[in-house]
Structures are given as structure tokens and as C-alpha cells.
Amino acid sequence: MKENYSSFDTTFATPSALDVDLEELEQELKKEIEGEVRFDEGSKGLYSTDSSNYRQIPLGVVIPKTEADVIKTVELCHKYKAPILSRGGGTSLAGQCCNVAVVIDMSKYYNQVLHFDPQAKLVKVQPGIVLDEVNDHVKDEGLIFGPDPATHSHCTIGGMLGNNSCGVHSVMAEFAGNGARVEDNIESLTILTYDGLRMEVGPVSGERLEEIITEGGRKSEIYRQLKDLRDFYTDKIKTKFPDIPRRVSGYNLPELLPEKEFNLARALVGSEGTCAIILDATLKLIPSPEKHTLVVLGFDSIHEAGEHVPEIMKYKPIGLEGMDDMLISFMKRKNLHVEDIEHLPEGKGWLLVEFGGKDEDDVWKQANKLIENFKKKDNAPNIKSFESKKKEALIWEVRESGLGATAWVPGEPSSVPGWEDSAVPPEKIGGYLKALRDLFAKYDYHPALYGHFGQGCVHCRVEFDLLNEEGLEKYKKFSREAAHLVVKFGGSLSGEHGDGQSRADLLEIMYGKEIMQAFHDFKQIWDPEWKMNPGKIINGYGQTANLRAGNDYNPKEPETHFSYPEDNGSFSHATLRCVGVGQCRRHNSGIMCPSYMVTREEKHSTRGRARLLHEMLEGDVVKNGWKNEAVKEALDLCLACKGCKGDCPVSVDMATYKAEFLSHYYKGKIRPRTAYAFGLIYWWARLASLAPQIVNWASKTPILSDIIKFAGGIAPKRDIPRFAKKHFRKWFNDTGSAGQSNKPKVILWPDTFNNFLLPDTLKAGKNVLEAAGFQVILPQQMLCCGRPLYDYGMLDKAKKLLKEILQNLRHEIQAGVPVVGMEPSCVAVFRDELCNLIPHNHDAQRLKSQTFTLAEFLLTHAMDFELPKLKKKAIIHRHCHHQAIMHFEEEKQVLNQMELDYEILDSGCCGMAGSFGYEKGERYDVSIKAGERVLLPRIREADNDTIIIADGFSCREQIKQCTSRKAWHLAEVIDMALKETVAV
Structure with missing residues (x-):
């Protein structure tokens, strides 16, 4: 080993002061690249934080x-000395995906499979x-990429x-021989340095290493310096890096060792964009088990x-996860997956053990060995195994x-991140969990604990108080003690989420001064100008600097x-609700966020919109408050589907925020004019009901129809719905409900649509409710819940209509007469918006609790009513508000009792979303x-005998x-x- 290796300063560099000509940089980028360049205030607000x-x-x-766009962007940033941050899904928890830099968002376009070799198991x-x-691309060959975070539906490679x-x-990846981390499952990378080396x-x-070193040039210089670094620090590298499955903290210097074949690809994995930009990656794949089961x-x-x-x-096992009773308690209090929790065996701590194999016999043999072993033990745990894939x-x-x-x-x-993914050797996790829980108690923190226990990784969110100086000092003191604790157990500060800014200050506790100097040198070899995501991992900005909601948050x-x-009656609190997990950026499942699924734009995700509203209140970047055009633009393509309120793990309610804005x-x-036409x-x-035939004639007559559509802002390709010759209230008043007066009353809500x-x-x-034994009545006066008004922010009118209903x-x-609504969006108004707009009103609370969908009402108020059988096939599309607010469990029970052979589509929003799909321009296109993402193609494929069921008026249109x-x-x-039963 050399006596004096390091030619770099032993004092760490600091993130460079910015002196960048942004106007010139922006203009050159716009001239030179094919992609999109956005230096506006709205875009800056969108990318101001991560998770x-x-x-x-x-x-x-x-x-x-x-x-070529990436290369040219880096070239121009280097020319203007602008820092760079390469970003994917932006779900990082340690702060590595936000910086004072040019953000290069790879996720919208730069997202292709370049080559797949199933024989070599490489993609x-x-x-x-x-x-x-x-x-999805490799599954037909029975392969899979081993590492799979919980964000697998939206995190980027x-x-x-x-x-x-x-x-x-x-x-599973570890047992397959590759190893647990992405680092262990990489064949090669194509990278780009800040000074332009690809x-x-x-x-x-x-031998090849020596050849590269003697070739000369920037590449040779990097290899030579890294080899010198490795040789100088070899002994420390071998002793200071814990040999555990989940050692994620710090740079991967062990990959430079000869026994690791001086693997620079693996050495760069986990470097959080602080050393180089990744242009492409060749991933190692493993066989995917054909069958699996859970114990x-x-x-x-x-x-x-x-x-x-x-x-x-x-x-x-192919998976071994743990979770505690605190997590289950939190879920119950949030009404999150309550029905699912009931399937757990009794206990206060659970292990989820998944087995995989070639067939059902194989996996059950594996599972039964475990089950039989534990049944023989004293104080055996409670055990449940699951044959049902659904469960x-x-x-x-x-x-x-x-x-x-x-x-x-x-x-x-x-609760917030800050100590959310520490990891220890799996054989020590029991002792570590007890010691960690004791440490939390010492500081009066009480987080839920869960995680990847098979690899010793513990997840949690802790109630760190970052809003005042006392809380910040407590957080720093705890995190230092927690760092010493995990090191005592031979572990890593991070077992999955990286160091970023939150753990950079703590790395010396884990590695010591010499390895910290090695990290500094590693960074400087790759990025001598310190422009690649500066202030992260090494020489950080500071654990409590740049806080989104710190002691200066006001x-x-x-x-x-x-x-x-x-949200404690606070709109600002509501804008903080989004924790950035990015589930709204899924492409292929769930309801939210339909506009993001179409455009792949961050500003059209629930997260992006929530960020802009938060920035609007901050006011330093996104200015002019409620009048800000960037916020308006981001909200413009929000379908107000309420999918986020149901799908988002923290129930961000963008439809409400949009109406408020x-x-x-x-x-x-x-x-x-569309607001007045549709609202x-x-x-x-x-x-129109005064002369529906004339209105219908005009809406179908070519020239008149064009005039009406233009006046109302309606897309030319849309048909205007036809008005009924006799509306329902008039029909009901003409026919009455004779012979039902001695039966319990139910109000059938005659919604506008x-x-x-x-x-x-x-x-x-009406027929179904009467068959179930009820007297159907209507409100004596024509009323409306005002559902369309919310989409245009006409909240004063909406509130007035609700007060009319209550009166x-x-x-x-007050007599407790239930209300049954046929239109899901109107039922949702009574169940959601009503008490939000008119709080502290007892009649509003009563109406909320007394309003039902038809299925809910039949199952709770007509339990003696035997639903008729209908043995046909059906395709079900669920209205977004129905899924988000009322959910769909009662409807499934009704369908099951009717013995329908049905399929519920995971089709998200139909796309019409009230008036949204009628409006011309970008709204019509979205x-x-x-609709074409899932729903419409699936219906076109359906047999003519298959019944299509959709309760929402807009969905049916x-x-x-x-x-x-x-x-x-x-x-x-x-x-x-019912009619078929009578006919028989």
C-alpha cells in the first residue's frame, strides 16, 4: 500500500455557489435538444421536492x-457550470431527488427496453x-428482475x-445467486460524466484493467485514480463495510476489489446521481416462480x-416480511384495508413467509415443512396459510x-422519514428490533415497525417534530444515537432508501474518518467540479437544512x-398531506390519476398538483396565490374523479382542492362558457324539459347542433344527450305509488342526470325498492345536489343548493327516512362534500349517514328481500366516485347473490367524468x-349477450x-x- 495516496484536499468541498446564466442556458437547450425544456416557475415548483x-x-x-438529448443537456450544463440532477420517479425518501440543479426527468420519454436476451437472462x-x-416485458420467458420495492408499479429502474x-x-434474488440489491443484479451500465465522457x-x-490505464485519456485517468484509491484503502474497505444483505449506505467501494473484478457498474449503483448519469443499464434476470403461496x-x-x-x-422462502400491531392499529384508524386485516392470524407481530416453485405441489410441500415445524414448538405462533390467491x-x-x-x-x-430503513444482519434482527423499540421509547417516539425482515431491514416513519428548534435538536440527537445502535449490531444506516441528505451527516459514525475521505475521493474522481447532485451522500447540505416544513415554515x-x-380545518395542512410516494404515477392500474396515465406529465399527477398548491402557499417561487396560472394549468386536466381520495395511501383529495382553487x-x-353550459x-x-322534443331536434340538426356545441364549448365529435320526453318526476307524479302507503318510506333521489x-x-x-317492500317517495320540491358546480368552482351556488335540500x-x-341515489356522483356529494361545505350541522350529518347506493340499501334495510337470479355474463365498470367514497363491496355482494358471472374491470376512469369529456380541445383528447386505455376496447371485445353494467351517467354516455x-x-x-322471474 502506498504511504501517501490521496492527492486531494482532506477538507471536503462544499456545494458550489451558483453563478449560472439561466436565460442563456435555457435558450441553448431549447435550440439543441428534441425534448422539452422548462425553466418556468411552475415547473420549478413541481420538482422542488421528492418523498x-x-x-x-x-x-x-x-x-x-x-x-443525444441527455448528452447535449449535460454538455450545455457543463458549459454554463450548472449542477445536474438526474431523476426518475422522484420517490426517494432521503432527499436525493431534489437539488438546486438542472433536473433531467427521464421518466416521460426515456423509458424503452433496448434489448432482451432470454437465454443469457439479460435485459x-x-x-x-x-x-x-x-x-411485463420479460415475464413470458419465465423471468423477472429480482429486486422489487413496494413502489414497483411506478418506480423507475x-x-x-x-x-x-x-x-x-x-x-428470492439472493437465493438465486445474484444477491439482494440492485447492485448485485447489474451486468453493465452505460454512463456519462459531467465533463462529457460516455x-x-x-x-x-x-490484465484488461492495466490496458485501460495505459490507453490514456479521461477514461484511463478515472480507472487509474480508482485503482490507486482501492489499493490505498484496501484494508479499510475489507473491514469497515458490513457484509450484510442490505448494506446500502455509502459508496460501493468493495466493488473495486480484485475479487469483485473492479466492477465500476456496481460501484456506481447507489451513488444517487452524484458521480455520473446512467444512459442505459443491462440487468440480470432470474427465473420467476410459476406458483407461490403465503404463510x-x-x-x-x-x-x-x-x-x-x-x-x-x-x-x-422467496419473501419474508414483518410487521407489528402498531401498523395494524394505524390501518384500522385510517380505515385502510380493514377487511384485509381480518385475514391475519392473532398476534402482535407477524411474519409473512412466501414460497415459490414450479407447481402447486412444490410450493405446498415447502410451506407445509415450515408449518409442521412450528406446530411442534412450545409457544407455537398462530399460523394461517392461504390457498386463495385473492386472499x-x-x-x-x-x-x-x-x-x-x-x-x-x-x-x-x-410522521416523517429520517430513520426509515436501517438494516442489520438478519440473524440479529430480533435483538435489534427490541433495542430499537427501547430507543424510540426513550425519546417518546412510537412508530409502527415493518419491513424486509428476511434481510434485516426495518421500515418506519417517526413522529419527528421538525417545526421547532427543540424538535430538530431532539431529532438530531436521536438519529445519532440510532446510528451508533445500528452500527453496534453490525448494520447499515440505510438498507434500501439511500443516504441523500438525511443520512450524509451520520455516515462517519458507520465508516470512520478514513473511509469518509475515501468517499470524498471517489466522488471527486468522477466529478472533480462537484456539479453532479451536490450535497448528497458526501459533504451534505446538512441533516436539518432545506427542510420543506422546518422551523421557519409559516x-x-x-x-x-x-x-x-x-386536516384540522386547514388548507395549508391539506397541501402537506401528499408524502410523495408517487402511487398516482402508476400507468396501468387503479383509478388515479387518469390524466397522468394519458400524458405522463408530473403536473398531471395528484402528487404534482399537490406540490404546486403547497408552493402556491409558500409564495416564493409559485407566486400570485389563487390567481397563479401554473396551478390553474395543472388542475385544468384534473377529471375530479376523486380516484386519489380512494387510491392515494394518504387520501389526497384533489377534486376538492381543485374546486376550492x-x-x-x-x-x-x-x-x-363551458362552466355556464355544464355547471x-x-x-x-x-x-329544456319544457320542450324536450324541440331541444332534441335542434341538438341533432347539423347546423343548429354545431351552433349549440360551439356556444357550449362542446367537442364537435361528441353527441349531445337527448332529453326524455317526460322526465321522471312528472312520470312519477302521474303514476304515483298506490298501495304502498303502509310500508316503510324511502326517498328515491331524482338526480338531474x-x-x-x-x-x-x-x-x-322505484320498481326494485317497491319489490323489496318499501314505499318510494320523492322530495316534494325539485332539488339538486349541485354536483356539476364543483367542477367549475361554483361553490357558493353548490352550498346554496345543499342548504335548500336540508331545509x-x-x-x-330528522325522521330517519333513508335516501337512495341512483347516480354515484350525487350519492358521493351527500357522503363527502356535504359535511365538508356545511360542517357542524346535525341535519347534514344525518343526511350523510342516511344516504345509500341501491346495493347498500338493499343489504342493510331489505335483508329479507331475496334478490332475483340472473345467470348471465356481465362486465362491470365502476364509477370513480363510487369506488373512492362508497367503495364497491355491497355491489359485489348483490351481484354474487344474483349469481351473475361477472368481471369487474380495472379500467380506472371512463374518461367522461361528468362534463370533462364533452369539452373540446385537450380535455376531449384526454x-x-x-377510455381507450382499458374500458372501451374491452367492451368492444365483449359478446353481444354480455351485459355491460355501469351506474354512472357519464360512464354510460x-x-x-x-x-x-x-x-x-x-x-x-x-x-x-325481477321481470324474468315473474315471467317464468
Whole structure:
């Protein structure tokens, strides 16, 4: 070993002061690259934070389309000395995905599979591709990429490379011989340095290494310096890096050792973009088990569960996860996966043990060996095994919801990252869990604990108080003591999420001064100008600097229409609700966020919109408050589907935030004509009902139709719905409900859409309710819940309509008469917006609790009613508001009792979303693309005998106008079955 290796300063460099000509840089980028260049204030606000505690305003954003774009962007940033941050899904928890830099967002375009070799079990991809999309590409060959974080549906490979991610099934990758981390599953990388060197890196033999060093040039210089660094620090590298599955903290210097073949690709994994940009990555794949099964063990405590991890690992499971009773308690308090929790065995700490194999016999043999072994033990745990794949999936949903379940728990202080992924040797995890819990108690912290126990990784969110100096000091003191504790157990500060800014200050506790100097030198070899994501991992900005909500956080608290009861009555608190997990960036499942699924734009994700609203209140970048155009633009393509309120793990309610924003944005302004055409549909419909045949004739006559569409801002390709010749209220008053007066009353809500446009829906509802033994009544006065008004921020009018309802139905409400609605969005108004707009009103609370969907009402109030059988095939599309607010469990029970052979589509939003899909321009385009994602093609493929069921008026219109198929309301289907039963 050399006596004096380091030629670099032993004092660490500091993140460089910025003196960048942003106007010139922006203009050159726009001239030179094919992708998108955004240096506007709105874009800066969008990318100001990740999923961490930190906030830093970027210099600008570049969204490259090609490799040439990335290279040219780096070249120009180097020319202007601008720092660079390469970013994928932006879900990092340690602050590595925000910086005062030019952010290069790879996720929108730079996301292709470049080459797949199933024989060699290798796939080459661009860094912006989502993990699930890689696995979808290779699954037909029976292969999979081993590491799979809980964010697998939306995290990018580039982000996984940056953080050295792992995940639930990294145990499987370890047993397959690759290893647990992304680092262990990389064949090679193509990288780009800040000074423009593009090269492929991977393992290099000793002889080849010497050849590269003698070739000369920048590449040779990097290899020579890294070899010298390795030789100088060899002894320290071999002794200071814990040999555990989940050592993620620090740079991967052990990969430079000769026995690791001087593997620069693996050495760069986990470097968080601080050394080089990844242009493409060749990933190692492993065989994917054809079958799997799950065994859940319930113990008396979480640390007792941890003590059994080494024994269970001998059975070679493909996944071994743990969670404690605090996590389950939080889920119950948030009403999150409550039905799924019931499938767990009794206990206060659980291990989820998954086995995989070639067939069912294989996996059950593995599982039964474990089960039989534990049944023989004294104090045996409670055990459940799952033959049902559906129930298995429900249990995994419980585990994968950990981050969302522990954020914003009612009655608990808000929790944040900061000590969320420490890792120890798996054989020591039981003792570590007990010691960690004791340390939390010492500081009066009480987080839920869960994680990848098979590899010794513990996840949690802790109620660190970052809003005042005392809380910050307590946080720093705890984290230092926690760092010493994990090192005592031979572990790593980070076992999955990386160091970023939150753990950079603590790395010396784990590694000592000499290795810290080695890290400094490693960084400087790659990035001598310190422009690549500076201030992260090494020489950090500081653990408590740049906090998104620190001791200087003092946002504006504007007066609002909604009361935000779940956010302490505070709109600013609501804008902090988003924790950045990015589930709204999924491409292929769930409801949220339909506009993001179409555009792949951050500003069209729920997260992006929440960020802009937060920045709007901060006011230093996104200025002008409620009148800000960037916020307005981001919200413009929000379909107000409420999918986020149901799908988002922390229940961000963007539909409400949008309505609130628009109410203030348009104060003192004239709204677009579409707002008056669609928002006031209740009044227009009443007017049209006076002469529906004339209105229908005009809407179908070519020239008149064009005039009407132009006046209303309606897309030319849309058909205007036809008004009924006789609306439902008039039909009901003409026919009455004779012979029913001695039966219990139920109010059938005659919503505007079905009353004036599709009265057959309400007629069917009346028939079903009467068949179930009820007297159907209507409100005496024409009323409307005002659902369309919310989409345009007409909240004063909406509130007035709700007050009219409470006044006119006061006697029925106080008498406990239930209300049944046929239109899901109207039921959702009573169940959601009503008490948010009119809080502290007992009649509003009563109406909320007395309003039901048809299925809910039949199952709770007509339990003696035998639903008719209808043995036909059906395709079900669920209305977004229905899924988000009322959910769909009762509907499934009704369908099951009717013995329908049905399929519920994972189709997300139909795209029509009230009036959204009728509006011309970009809204129409997004509407069609959202529908074409799943729903419309699936309906076109369906047999003519298959019943299409969709309760939402807008959903049925989208289906009718785009497929020529008729969709039926559940009430119509039950009524159909009743009539067939009578006929028989």
C-alpha cells in the first residue's frame, strides 16, 4: 500500500455557489435538444421536492427524448457550470431527488427496453422505464428482475440504480445467486460524466484493467485514480463495510476489489446521481416462480417474530416480511384495508413467509415443512396459510401499504422519514428490533415497525417534530444515537432508501474518518467540479437544512369554502398531506390519476398538483396565490374523479382542492362558457324539459347542433344527450305509488342526470325498492345536489343548493327516512362534500349517514328481500366516485347473490367524468385516451349477450358514444331479473 495516496484536499468541498446564466442556458437547450425544456416557475415548483423532508428549488427541468438529448443537456450544463440532477420517479425518501440543479426527468420519454436476451437472462433498458414494465416485458420467458420495492408499479429502474433498491422479493434474488440489491443484479451500465465522457462500465479483469490505464485519456485517468484509491484503502474497505444483505449506505467501494473484478457498474449503483448519469443499464434476470403461496405467522411481539427469522430463512422462502400491531392499529384508524386485516392470524407481530416453485405441489410441500415445524414448538405462533390467491393478494396489500398507513394517522402526530430503513444482519434482527423499540421509547417516539425482515431491514416513519428548534435538536440527537445502535449490531444506516441528505451527516459514525475521505475521493474522481447532485451522500447540505416544513415554515392560511375536517380545518395542512410516494404515477392500474396515465406529465399527477398548491402557499417561487396560472394549468386536466381520495395511501383529495382553487381563481372573473353550459346543467335541464322534443331536434340538426356545441364549448365529435320526453318526476307524479302507503318510506333521489335524461334508471330503482317492500317517495320540491358546480368552482351556488335540500327534507331527515341515489356522483356529494361545505350541522350529518347506493340499501334495510337470479355474463365498470367514497363491496355482494358471472374491470376512469369529456380541445383528447386505455376496447371485445353494467351517467354516455353498446344501471339489471322471474 502506498504511504501517501490521496492527492486531494482532506477538507471536503462544499456545494458550489451558483453563478449560472439561466436565460442563456435555457435558450441553448431549447435550440439543441428534441425534448422539452422548462425553466418556468411552475415547473420549478413541481420538482422542488421528492418523498423526503427536503425542498430545494431547481434551476430548471429538462425532459429528454433521446440519448443525444441527455448528452447535449449535460454538455450545455457543463458549459454554463450548472449542477445536474438526474431523476426518475422522484420517490426517494432521503432527499436525493431534489437539488438546486438542472433536473433531467427521464421518466416521460426515456423509458424503452433496448434489448432482451432470454437465454443469457439479460435485459438492457433506459433508466426512465418503470420496474413493472420491465417485468411485463420479460415475464413470458419465465423471468423477472429480482429486486422489487413496494413502489414497483411506478418506480423507475434509474431511481432503483440510484438508491441501490431492494424490495420484498430480494430474498428470492439472493437465493438465486445474484444477491439482494440492485447492485448485485447489474451486468453493465452505460454512463456519462459531467465533463462529457460516455463509456460502458462493468467487471474488468486485472490484465484488461492495466490496458485501460495505459490507453490514456479521461477514461484511463478515472480507472487509474480508482485503482490507486482501492489499493490505498484496501484494508479499510475489507473491514469497515458490513457484509450484510442490505448494506446500502455509502459508496460501493468493495466493488473495486480484485475479487469483485473492479466492477465500476456496481460501484456506481447507489451513488444517487452524484458521480455520473446512467444512459442505459443491462440487468440480470432470474427465473420467476410459476406458483407461490403465503404463510403468515402471528407472534406475541414484533421482536419475537424477528428472533425466528434465521430459522425461517433455512426454508428458502422467496419473501419474508414483518410487521407489528402498531401498523395494524394505524390501518384500522385510517380505515385502510380493514377487511384485509381480518385475514391475519392473532398476534402482535407477524411474519409473512412466501414460497415459490414450479407447481402447486412444490410450493405446498415447502410451506407445509415450515408449518409442521412450528406446530411442534412450545409457544407455537398462530399460523394461517392461504390457498386463495385473492386472499394472498389482500395480505400483501396490507404489507405494501406500510408507508401510507403510517402517514397522517388520526390522533397521532404527523410522521416523517429520517430513520426509515436501517438494516442489520438478519440473524440479529430480533435483538435489534427490541433495542430499537427501547430507543424510540426513550425519546417518546412510537412508530409502527415493518419491513424486509428476511434481510434485516426495518421500515418506519417517526413522529419527528421538525417545526421547532427543540424538535430538530431532539431529532438530531436521536438519529445519532440510532446510528451508533445500528452500527453496534453490525448494520447499515440505510438498507434500501439511500443516504441523500438525511443520512450524509451520520455516515462517519458507520465508516470512520478514513473511509469518509475515501468517499470524498471517489466522488471527486468522477466529478472533480462537484456539479453532479451536490450535497448528497458526501459533504451534505446538512441533516436539518432545506427542510420543506422546518422551523421557519409559516405558510399562508387562506379563508376557504370547504372546512377540511381531516386536516384540522386547514388548507395549508391539506397541501402537506401528499408524502410523495408517487402511487398516482402508476400507468396501468387503479383509478388515479387518469390524466397522468394519458400524458405522463408530473403536473398531471395528484402528487404534482399537490406540490404546486403547497408552493402556491409558500409564495416564493409559485407566486400570485389563487390567481397563479401554473396551478390553474395543472388542475385544468384534473377529471375530479376523486380516484386519489380512494387510491392515494394518504387520501389526497384533489377534486376538492381543485374546486376550492377554481372558486378563488375565478372570483371577480368571467368563467369560460363551458362552466355556464355544464355547471348550470340543473337549470338548463329544467328549461329544456319544457320542450324536450324541440331541444332534441335542434341538438341533432347539423347546423343548429354545431351552433349549440360551439356556444357550449362542446367537442364537435361528441353527441349531445337527448332529453326524455317526460322526465321522471312528472312520470312519477302521474303514476304515483298506490298501495304502498303502509310500508316503510324511502326517498328515491331524482338526480338531474337520470331525472331529465335517463328516467328509465329511476323507474327501475322505484320498481326494485317497491319489490323489496318499501314505499318510494320523492322530495316534494325539485332539488339538486349541485354536483356539476364543483367542477367549475361554483361553490357558493353548490352550498346554496345543499342548504335548500336540508331545509326541504328537514322533517324526513330528522325522521330517519333513508335516501337512495341512483347516480354515484350525487350519492358521493351527500357522503363527502356535504359535511365538508356545511360542517357542524346535525341535519347534514344525518343526511350523510342516511344516504345509500341501491346495493347498500338493499343489504342493510331489505335483508329479507331475496334478490332475483340472473345467470348471465356481465362486465362491470365502476364509477370513480363510487369506488373512492362508497367503495364497491355491497355491489359485489348483490351481484354474487344474483349469481351473475361477472368481471369487474380495472379500467380506472371512463374518461367522461361528468362534463370533462364533452369539452373540446385537450380535455376531449384526454377523455378518449383514458377510455381507450382499458374500458372501451374491452367492451368492444365483449359478446353481444354480455351485459355491460355501469351506474354512472357519464360512464354510460362514454360507452354509448364510443362503442355503440348500451350500458345498464344495476337497478335496471335487478329489475330485468325481477321481470324474468315473474315471467317464468
